[in-house]
Amino acid sequence: MKNCRLAFAALTLTGVLVTTAAEARPDLRQMSCSQAQNMVRQHGAVVFTTGQYTYSMFVSNRSYCDWNQELFVQYGPTRDNRKCPVAYECKEPLFPRGGFNRWN
Numbered sequence: 001m002k003n004c005r006l007a008f009a010a011l012t013l014t015g016v017l018v019t020t021a022a023e024a025r026p027d028l029r030q031m032s033c034s035q036a037q038n039m040v041r042q043h044g045a046v047v048f049t050t051g052q053y054t055y056s057m058f059v060s061n062r063s064y065c066d067w068n069q070e071l072f073v074q075y076g077p078t079r080d081n082r083k084c085p086v087a088y089e090c091k092e093p094l095f096p097r098g099g100f101n102r103w104n
Contacts, residue, residue: 027048027049028048028049028076028077028086029049029051029077030079031078033085033086036076036078036084036086037084037085040059044059045057045060045064048076058086058088059088059089059090060087060088064090069093070090070092071088071089072089074087074089
């Protein structure tokens with residue numbers, strides 16, 4: 001009986017933690033464009049919920065990127081703008097600096 005109570009308590013706690021983690025991610029669709037931009041500016045990098053099953057990380061500067069990545073403007077759907085330029089995303093460029101010669 002004691003093991004059943006312990007297992008039930010563990011499952012309940014796990015459910016609470018999973019729910020809290022999902023709720024902790026801000027929903028970009030519920031914010032105004034300026035609110036989202038300010039949040040990224042204040043925190044440096046934010047992972048927003050962007051759709052029912054999607055999320056994306058927005059960064060304020062290149063220090064959040066890997067050495068071979070560059071900043072590209074990242075747009076997102078906000079409450080007042082369907083294509084808000086929220087911040088940046090880190091991506092590897094299609095054509096790397098210095099060209100394709102890897103011996104440069």
